[in-house]
Amino acid sequence: MPASQQAPENVFEVxxxxxxxxxxxxSNxxxxxxxxxxxxxxxxGDGLQPAVVSVALSSDANVAALNEQFRGKAKPTNVLSFPAGNGASDGQLGDIIIALETVEREADEQGVPFEHHLQHLVVHGVLHLLGYDHETTADAERMxxxxxxxxxxxxxANPYTGALETGTSD
Structure with a gap:
């Protein structure tokens, strides 16, 4: 197939x-x-392509201000997700903001490596941008x-049990 007729490349940018x-x-x-x-x-992602996600690495102070402004909660949280709104460039899924001190504290409290907790929060944030939520028990279990x-x-490892899972879900 000529290059001009090929399907678009699966592009995902972070x-x-x-x-x-x-x-x-x-590190890394x-x-x-x-x-x-x-x-x-x-x-x-259900075939969405191309797509862009922005991840802002921030502090408790900045995340607390955003959390109060957009959610009415005057405290830091580990991760905030903001889906792209009208006028966003094509493929822009949205923004994820992560609070360093909260992630460090939670990783320590949970006894997990910082890097693993960070990856969990990035996955959690991307899923929110893709429309997943945890408002109901069923939605939370699925997410x-x-x-x-x-x-x-x-x-x-499973952030809810600490075990490394090998199965799959839908």
Missing amino acids: EIVEDDGDWSRI LDSLIDDAARAAFERA EAIEIEILSKLGV
């Missing part, structure tokens, strides 16, 4: 911006984020099952 906080101490930061976002998109499946492919 834009990473260090907004605030000292993220420099995490870009690949950890890219691998997690790409795995989530490949599992749950968690997909997260577990994606994370197991990344070598990350």
